[in-house]
Structure formats: structure tokens, C-alpha cells
Amino acid sequence: MxxxxxxxxxxxxKRSEASLRAAEHxxxxxxxxxxxxxxxxxxxxxxxxxxxxxxxxxxxxxxxSVEEVKPDKSDKDCSGTRDGVKKxxxxxxxxxxxxxxxxxxxxxxxxxxxxxxxxxxxxxxxxxxxxxxxxxxxxxxxxxxxxxxxxxxxxxxxxxxxxxxxxxxxxxxxxxxxxxxxxxxxxxxxxxxxxxxxxxxxxxxxxxxxxxxxxxxxxxxxxxxxxxxxxxxSRASSSNPGKPRFKTDIIRYLKRYRKQKINELADTLAEFDMSGIDVELVASVPGNFNLARTADDSEEYGYGKLYQVLKRNDLLLGNEDTDKEYNVLAQATSISYPFALKEKNTASVFSHIICPLIFSRNSDRLFDVLEPGTKSFRDHQIKHSYNPHIIYPCAKDIALSGTGFYSGQAIHFKYDTSAIHRNQFEQNIKPYLYKWRASHKNAGREETPPHVKLYMCDNGDNWKTLRWVLMASHNLSKQAWGARRELRYRSADPSTYEISSYELGVLIPSSSDHKLVPVFDSRHQRKVTDQGDVPVRIPFILPPERYSSDDKPWSAYSNYGSLKDKFGHTWEGLTN
Incomplete structure (x- = not known):
């Protein structure tokens, strides 16, 4: 045009020669x-x-480049089963x-x-x-x-x-x-x-x-x-208009834009039947929020919304659940600055907000934001018996991908550009890093780095089933999930927080009627035979593979020396 x-x-x-050559390809x-x-x-x-x-x-x-379009092989109603196999x-x-x-x-x-x-x-x-x-x-x-x-x-x-x-x-x-x-x-x-x-x-x-x-x-x-x-x-019938939670939440979300045309869209969607939708909406919008009076039907955003959704689906975990060892996972494509500091100690969104939130059932308060540093998070893991996982591509994951270093331009983590970045990496990120690319075959997607963001918790059964799965646009940042405005740590109370960005995702809950079973390809899919089971497509292998001692997280701003991608190019790092 x-x-x-x-x-x-x-x-x-600025992009390196390697990135430009891959783009030319x-x-x-x-x-x-x-x-x-x-x-x-x-x-x-x-x-x-x-x-x-x-x-x-x-x-x-x-x-x-422009996508080479393939024939439409998807089901038009996107629900139920396909060829007798659940989707x-x-x-x-x-x-x-x-x-x-x-x-x-x-x-x-x-x-x-x-x-x-x-x-x-x-x-x-x-x-x-x-x-x-x-x-x-x-x-x-x-x-x-x-x-x-x-x-x-x-x-x-x-x-x-x-x-x-x-x-x-x-x-x-x-x-x-x-x-x-x-x-x-x-x-x-x-x-x-x-x-x-x-x-x-x-x-x-x-x-x-x-x-x-x-x-x-x-x-x-x-x-x-x-x-x-x-x-x-379809349009909702006048006799059964239905007000499922998803419908209520998406209309509320759209109204938050405060734009006439989007308000009209919200009003139009209010006329449609969404009673068959069984996922929960998890959204973020810019603003200041207070969780002190949260209820099942209150309007919440950011980490407050995740808390509300898990609570009203009875998915929070508590002290009585320590007879099992749970796994909690965040798979993101961007890890941002810590949200709180105390001297040289840092607090990160996944470790110090999301994990405490997940294990807050039976608490006499909402939950506590953990004090910055390594000790508070490790003590929390021991108390509640869980293993944190952060899936983020290492430099080799990017180098060995189908498009080499070119794909790395969409994945971001500054972990060595300042003392605060380095402290966060050592304290809250490095001990919990897992690769995107497994050493064994991963049904193909190990060669295609992620832009998807997934959060999940298992049922204490080493990933055989999942308690819940969230697919969203939220990366690991305070802008996306929310945090107190001040950077210096002052309080463990999570009630008041600020969000900067618009984000949107859906959470798939398990229930007493059905289990969520991770599947990686058609072979795993066919093994989901229990009538109550729901297969959930996961693009990486569970359990994931931990970083080795010589693996480094990918950062477009880092120099990876002699490491070459599949096109023979090296990466010297971008300038700020």
C-alpha cells in the first residue's frame, strides 16, 4: 500500500545482521x-x-512476510467433539x-x-x-x-x-x-x-x-x-436471556473503554446467548483497584480477577492440601522489572503475588504479598508444598528455532542490564527456569518459540491432570497484573493496586464433573477416553525440562558470542 x-x-x-538475514529468508x-x-x-x-x-x-x-494460508480445517462451531474425539x-x-x-x-x-x-x-x-x-x-x-x-x-x-x-x-x-x-x-x-x-x-x-x-x-x-x-x-430468546459470568464480565470489560462505539458493541453482545460458554474471562484494564470488598459477582481486574475466578470455582488451595506436592507454572514471553524493592531484595509478580494468591484458601484475609527476596518465596513453597515453574526460552531455544534469531525479536527479558535486573533474576527467576524446547520430541512446537502466554496448576499428580489453565495476553509484569504504585515495599496487603494495561484471557476450570488432561498431539488426544475428561492442548512438554547450568535466558540485548542459529548467524545484542 x-x-x-x-x-x-x-x-x-536496530536489529543485527542475523535477524535481517532471517527476515529476508x-x-x-x-x-x-x-x-x-x-x-x-x-x-x-x-x-x-x-x-x-x-x-x-x-x-x-x-x-x-505474509502467511501462506492453509485450507480451513477448523470446526465452525468450535465446541464439542470432532470425528468422535473431544476438542x-x-x-x-x-x-x-x-x-x-x-x-x-x-x-x-x-x-x-x-x-x-x-x-x-x-x-x-x-x-x-x-x-x-x-x-x-x-x-x-x-x-x-x-x-x-x-x-x-x-x-x-x-x-x-x-x-x-x-x-x-x-x-x-x-x-x-x-x-x-x-x-x-x-x-x-x-x-x-x-x-x-x-x-x-x-x-x-x-x-x-x-x-x-x-x-x-x-x-x-x-x-x-x-x-x-x-x-x-445466536440471539438470546426473550424467555431465556441468560446471564452467565462470561457474558457479564465481557460486557463490563468493554464498557471500561468508555468509547461510544465500544459501548454499542457491548450492548449488542448483551443480546446474544452465551449460556453455553464454560470458561472464565480474566481481564486487566488501566486503573486503581481495591480487593477489600471482593465478591463472586463484583467487578475485578488483574490479579484481583484471577483471585476471584479461582475462588468462585473453588480452585484455590490451602493448608489442608499439603499432603500432595503441586506444580504451578507461568509460561510468558516477557519478564519485566520487579514490582517492589527492599534494600537489594526484589519482588516479582509470579513469585510474590500470583503464587501466594493461588494458595490462599482458608486464609483469614485475602492473601499476603510476599516480602521481597528469596527467603519469603522459598518459605512459602515449603509451607504449601508446591514447585514453581517459569517457562521462558533460553538462547539455544531461539537459535535452534525454525527462523533462528529472527523469532527472538518478540521475546523480552532484560536480566543483566542493571543491578536491580540482575538481583531479580538471581532471586526470583533463575532457580525456577524451564526450557521451551525439550531435548525429546515435543510434537513439533519446540522449534517454534512462543508468543502464547499460559498459566496453570496441576492436581498434585505430576502434571497428569490440571486444576486450571489460563491462556492470556498477560506477561509477567506489574503493568499487566497490577501492583502497588510505590516501588519500595511497604505492606503485605494486596487490597489496593494499580494496573496500567489492557489485557485479556480465558481460564479453563476443572470441576468435580470433569478433569483437564494436557495433550500434546493427536496421539495423546486419543488417550483421553474418560467421558468426563477435557483435553487441553499444551504446546510444550509436561513435566518441562529445567535449564542446564550453561543455559542463558534469551534477551535481544545480550551478546551470545559464538552461538549460531540454524542459518549460521550469531547474535551480538541490540543497543538500547
Whole structure:
């Protein structure tokens, strides 16, 4: 396209020769756009990319390829069973990097996977709201079905996207009536990190899709992504309108934008039947919050929402559960600055807020934010009998990936750039690090680094079943989950906290009626035979593999010396 929007500081970030060479490799994988009677433009026009700004946990919007679209193999209702086999509530996106060396790639990596075209390429799609962090317009619009009837698409993100000239060009080339809404971000370092689609169709149905991907090529060509789909929702009958928790929570979330058009979207969704949705919404919005009066039906966000959801589904653990040894896991693609300091000791979101929250049943108060440092967290693990896991790619995971160091631009952790970063790493991160890439075969996804974020807890059975699973956009940062405003540690009371960013995810709860069973491919899927079991697709092996003594976490700002990726390139590190 002829118009190119400024992509902020992300576009100006310097990348090494290795990254640029890998990106060049993917330029040859472009999909030729369909030609329709509405298409009168030049197919060689450049992409429009726009992204929000962020702190040291920023997501990079640099990219240079277009996904090779695969046939629609997904179930249209996205629920129940498929070919007599139960489906996972969350699904992987099709891994386009498998096309690079198809003879070497395990076909299982794309088992039960969906493509971008599966979600926006339907002929009966009439209008869509696209909530996201970074959007490459040409890439995205190339997957929208061309038809004589104009489609209406509203983009919601943290930066301006559409100039009048770009709107006209989008209408002319793609037959799309496009508009954008710039989200208000009142907090410093706050981002619009939510990734959601709300699609409306000809037959008066709609679908809600919550996902982990930006709408740009690198997310589909070099990274592991996941999504949850509501399936087609019908209008609620007047006799049974239904008010499930998911419906209440998503309407509340949308109203928090305080934008007229999004308010209208919320009012429209209120007319649809969501009684069949059995996942919980976990959202974050900018603001100051107080958990002191939390209840099952109160409006909560950030870590307060996670606490509420676990509590009302009876999923919190307490002192009486110490007869088993539990596993708690956070798999993220960005680890940010500590949220509290006390002298040289640091407090991190996973270790000092989320883990105490999970083990707070039967407490006479909400839970305690742990005092900064190593001792408080280790004492808590011993008291409640659990093992923390942080899955984050090491440098070798990135080097050996299908696209080499190129994929590392979307994964962020500054762990050696200051004394505070180093202290957090040594105290709260390093002892609990596990690899993305297992040494044994991982159904294909070990060669595709993550952009998905997953949080989970098992049932004290060494990962045979899961107590709950959260798929979300939340990284390990105080901006996403919330924390007290002051950096210096002053109180263990978690009641008051501040959130800076918009985030969105879904939590899948287990219950007395069904167990959640992790599956990694079709072979594991077929082993889920109990009628009450629910398979949950996991893109990494459980139990995960711990870092070895010579493994280092990936950071785009670090120099990895003689380590070479699969293209023979080294990584010298980006400059700040």
C-alpha cells in the first residue's frame, strides 16, 4: 500500500545482521493476494504497521512476510467433539514455519490448528471488531474474503492507524469500510495488549475469539500462538436471556473503554446467548483497584480477577492440601522489572503475588504479598508444598528455532542490564527456569518459540491432570497484573493496586464433573477416553525440562558470542 504509518520506537529498533538475514529468508514466502473485482491496487505496495509503545517488555512490530494460508480445517462451531474425539477449549494457530522444511517437520505440530483465514476469511462475515496491540493492515486484509458486499471492520488499539487516505485505499482495494479507535492509556508504560476479535455474520450470529497474536506476519510465520473461540452465538430468546459470568464480565470489560462505539458493541453482545460458554474471562484494564470488598459477582481486574475466578470455582488451595506436592507454572514471553524493592531484595509478580494468591484458601484475609527476596518465596513453597515453574526460552531455544534469531525479536527479558535486573533474576527467576524446547520430541512446537502466554496448576499428580489453565495476553509484569504504585515495599496487603494495561484471557476450570488432561498431539488426544475428561492442548512438554547450568535466558540485548542459529548467524545484542 502507498501509505505507511509510523510504527513508533519499535520500527526504529536496530536489529543485527542475523535477524535481517532471517527476515529476508521469509520474504519469499509471501502469499499472492486474491484478485477480485474490487481490487484495483498494486500488489507490490508496502504494509501499514502500527503498534503501541511499551516499557522494557515491549513487543516488536518488525516483520516482512505474509502467511501462506492453509485450507480451513477448523470446526465452525468450535465446541464439542470432532470425528468422535473431544476438542481442546484452546487451539494452536497453524505454524507456517512448518512449510519451510516440510520433509523435516513433524505433522503433529499443526494438529487441530487454525489459521487466520479460518477466523476472518468466511464469505458470510459482515462486520468485525479487531482489538490488538500491533496491526499490519495489508497482511490482515489479505485474509478477508473478497465479496461484492462491503464489510465493516473497526480496529481498536493504542495508536492511530487509519488516515483518511488509508481508509479510502482500504475501501477501494479490499471492499472494507474501515475505522479505528485509539484507546486511552492514562498510565505510564501502559499498553493496549488485548488481542480479541468479535465477528458478526449474515445469519445474525456472532463469534468472540480471544487470542495471543498480533495481526502481523511474524506472529504467524515464526511464533507459537493460541486462541479460544466461542463458536457461533445466536440471539438470546426473550424467555431465556441468560446471564452467565462470561457474558457479564465481557460486557463490563468493554464498557471500561468508555468509547461510544465500544459501548454499542457491548450492548449488542448483551443480546446474544452465551449460556453455553464454560470458561472464565480474566481481564486487566488501566486503573486503581481495591480487593477489600471482593465478591463472586463484583467487578475485578488483574490479579484481583484471577483471585476471584479461582475462588468462585473453588480452585484455590490451602493448608489442608499439603499432603500432595503441586506444580504451578507461568509460561510468558516477557519478564519485566520487579514490582517492589527492599534494600537489594526484589519482588516479582509470579513469585510474590500470583503464587501466594493461588494458595490462599482458608486464609483469614485475602492473601499476603510476599516480602521481597528469596527467603519469603522459598518459605512459602515449603509451607504449601508446591514447585514453581517459569517457562521462558533460553538462547539455544531461539537459535535452534525454525527462523533462528529472527523469532527472538518478540521475546523480552532484560536480566543483566542493571543491578536491580540482575538481583531479580538471581532471586526470583533463575532457580525456577524451564526450557521451551525439550531435548525429546515435543510434537513439533519446540522449534517454534512462543508468543502464547499460559498459566496453570496441576492436581498434585505430576502434571497428569490440571486444576486450571489460563491462556492470556498477560506477561509477567506489574503493568499487566497490577501492583502497588510505590516501588519500595511497604505492606503485605494486596487490597489496593494499580494496573496500567489492557489485557485479556480465558481460564479453563476443572470441576468435580470433569478433569483437564494436557495433550500434546493427536496421539495423546486419543488417550483421553474418560467421558468426563477435557483435553487441553499444551504446546510444550509436561513435566518441562529445567535449564542446564550453561543455559542463558534469551534477551535481544545480550551478546551470545559464538552461538549460531540454524542459518549460521550469531547474535551480538541490540543497543538500547
Amino acid at each position: 502507498s501509505a505507511i504509518m509510523d510504527s513508533s520506537s519499535n520500527q526504529n529498533r 521469509w520474504r519469499n514466502k509471501k502469499r499472492k493476494p486474491d484478485i477480485s473485482e474490487n481490487d484495483t491496487g498494486d500488489s507490490k505496495d508496502q504494509a501499514i504497521i502500527v503498534a503501541s509503545s511499551d516499557d522494557d517488555a515491549a513487543e516488536d512490530s518488525s516483520s516482512s 481442546s477449549p484452546i487451539q494452536l494457530f497453524y505454524d507456517a514455519s512448518a512449510d519451510l522444511e516440510p520433509e523435516k517437520m513433524d505433522k503433529e505440530r499443526n494438529y487441530n490448528a487454525v489459521t487466520l483465514s479460518d477466523m476472518i476469511g468466511m464469505p458470510d462475515l459482515r462486520s468485525s471488531f479487531q482489538f490488538n496491540f500491533a496491526i499490519d493492515l495489508e497482511f490482515f486484509l489479505g485474509h478477508v474474503h473478497r465479496s461484492k458486499e462491503s464489510k465493516t471492520i473497526t480496529f481498536v488499539l493504542g495508536s492511530d492507524l487509519l488516515s483518511p487516505e488509508v481508509k479510502d485505499e482500504v475501501q477501494k482495494r479490499y471492499g472494507v469500510d474501515a475505522s479505528d479507535i485509539k484507546v486511552d492509556l492514562p498510565k505510564r508504560f501502559g499498553t493496549h495488549h488485548t488481542k480479541m476479535m468479535v465477528n458478526f455474520y449474515e445469519n445474525e450470529t456472532c463469534e468472540i475469539i480471544i487470542m495471543t497474536c498480533n495481526l502481523q506476519p511474524i506472529d504467524f510465520s515464526a511464533l507459537t500462538q493460541m486462541c479460544w473461540r466461542s463458536g457461533r452465538l
